[in-house]
Amino acid sequence: MSNKIARVLVAAAAAGCLGCAPVYLSRPGGRGVVLVRVALRHNAPEVRLAGDGARIADAGHGATLAPGESWTVTAAGGGLRAVTGRGTEIGAISGPLRAWAAGGVEVEGRRVAAAVELRPEAGGGVLVIAELPLEQYVAGVVAAELGMAKPDEIEAAKAQAVASRSYACATLGSRPGAGYDLEATVAHQAFDPGKPVGATAARAARETEGLVLTRGGSVFAANYHSTCGGRTALASEAWNADDRKFPHIASVRDGHCGVSPRFSWADTIAATDISLRLFGANAEIRDVDVAQRGPSGRAVALRISSPAADTTLHKDKIRFGLASRPLPSTLFDLQCLRDESGNVGAVALKGFGYGHGVGMCQWGAIGMARAGKSYVRILKHYYRDVRIETLR
Ligand SMILES: [Zn+2]
Known part of the structure; x- marks a missing residue:
């Protein structure tokens, strides 16, 4: 990873004032604990912080929470304001508000095993x-992404740890000014610091501490998904992406994800659902057909014809834009199911897999682990011409 963007925990300085806050610095070329910043919640109307002995500090003040005490923080006038549980107005807060405690901070009644920072957000709420x-984050992502993995799935969990660490490291610092690196959802990686890690x-x-995937000497954001359904996808089949920027991604056969509960699926979508979604009205649908498929067999263009308008959905817009x-x-x-007038009454779909299909198939990895394959073998199956290296 780029050390320029690694934030490093340098010191917890003198106690008794704001100075006891951990100090986080950019340290180009340095070594240390890499910290990641994860957005847990956007535009919360209010956020209640608690935790016996938790320290709370803004840019100019610090406080220690007594047992049972809490602060309720809201956004106001472009900044933050807080009120204590006893109703004492803290007033305007200078800059972001940080809270930390050895045993974790309570956020909205849930103990979070991390330092917590609150910021006002453009939408008018609290971020x-x-x-x-990083290593604590990786363990949390493995727990959230794979659930409680069984002991014979340890190699799949290790593959997930290396992929998630790589994804995080390649994403650090990618959104300057936002105050965080990663979303705690599948938009990036599922993560919940309020849940115990198994x-x-x-x-x-x-067992994979510090290991990341590299290609050409650079860490890359290792995409992964639940179930490929038999063959993984190129990035250009899922997104409006240039495959030359994803040299580590190939479309590979997968004979191991049949163990997934989501290996195959069927659904029937009413034409009214499609027309309301696409045209904003209950228009007749004359035809729905796959206009183009990608190398893995996925639909990359889906044409929907109606007397009012024709439209074509592409790639992930097919998944998220066709129906409610x-x-x-x-x-x-x-298959189009037609009514007596020849219009489409419903569309019957039979499919395979769950997710975008790019990169590692999580259920395929579980299948490979159960078959005795190592995490290195798993990763090298799903990512092309990659190395597994230690973060420097
Ligand atoms: Zn698969």
């Missing part, structure tokens, strides 16, 4: 950011 060491996830992070509920995948065949 909640968790800041924590033994398998913790072991997976520990998303499609599990774009690896499907479809």
